[in-house]
Amino acid sequence: MTTTSIIPSIHLTSVYNLLIDTYGEMHNDPDYDPLGGLVGTILSQHTSDINSDRAYHQIIKTFPTWEEVRDVPTHLVAEAIRSGGLANIKAQRIQDVLNTLTTQQKESGGNKPLTEYLYDEIEKRTPEEAWRYLRTLPGVGPKTAACVMLFDMNRSIMPVDTHVHRVSKRLGLIGPKVNAEQAHTVFAKIAPPDWVYGLHVGLIRHGRQICHAQRPKCGECPLYAQCAYVGSVNPQETGIS
Ligand code: SF4
Structure with missing residues (x-):
């Protein structure tokens, strides 16, 4: 780094x-969990903190791993995050991100849990490069990428x-x-x-x-x-x- x-x-x-x-x-109080942070930031779009926190807790309670969230039918993810609003769109967006990370990792020959994979991808880049990398994921804009960098990874974007x-x-x-x-x-x-x-x-x-x-x-x-x-x-x- x-x-x-x-x-x-x-x-x-x-x-x-x-x-x-x-x-x-x-x-700052980072948790060094960029994938959880990314999902949390997607859930926080166009809703209050209380509603998005509730949706986040529900999704991690319903599905113990992000790999499960990726693999279940989209409507089950939407059901779990219903309290966060725009559930169908956000469920699709979350699965798109998880599928993209899975494909990327497969192409590079890796086999880590997705949480670990994303952490390593960020850690091996400079803050600005990692911010740009996050923005290549589907539906991740400049502000969402910066939130993950700063709040979850304590990197200065x-x-x-x-x-x-x-x-x-x-x-x-x-x-x-x-x-x-x-x-x-x-x-x-x-x-x-x-x-x-x-x-x-x-x-x-x-x-x-x-x-x-x-x-x-x-x-x-x-x-x-x-x-x-x-x-x-x-x-x-x-x-x-
Ligand atoms: S415009 Fe300038 S002076 Fe006025 S409130 Fe904002 S920072 Fe303060």
Whole structure:
């Protein structure tokens, strides 16, 4: 596994410190189970955490291994995850991922449990390569792949959701024309790996509590002096476009 050393800009350092001062220290708690994380992330799409957690617990209670989930008729998987919503689509998506991993492993002559296979495939790549690899799996987009990388594997890829994207642009951490998908790559270049989790959680909290999409509360914002949106910093100097 390759580790990268990144020296953060003064601007990013100020933003990071202010986020930590405002929202507290953040600690990641990875379980190093990327396949469970991937299934959990698929289940979490378009539903609440409570519903997707319930669906996840039900699928692992019903089927003791991911190989069983792969092999049973799709409607039985859908039944097990019914509480997570969009059950038929998600059941098919989960089985597609499991079948793709099975085919990949067969082609490379391996015979490990799928959980172990996916873990090894991620571990042997750099974070950015592993993020790109995950995205080759059916139905796995940039944010889902980044969630697995960061939350399950503790590898420094920033999941960019709507809050992270909006707040990063306003602060000038990324350029005004950088879209959410490109932002994943930008953060991999500008943020020290140890900061990625704290930045992710801090930017989401800031987006939810103060820097709203409509009518951000700039008057009470602790990051005002670091914000390109209100003109405190120049996005041309701070943002990577
Ligand atoms: S000053 Fe306003 S736009 Fe800038 S980060 Fe704070 S709330 Fe968001």
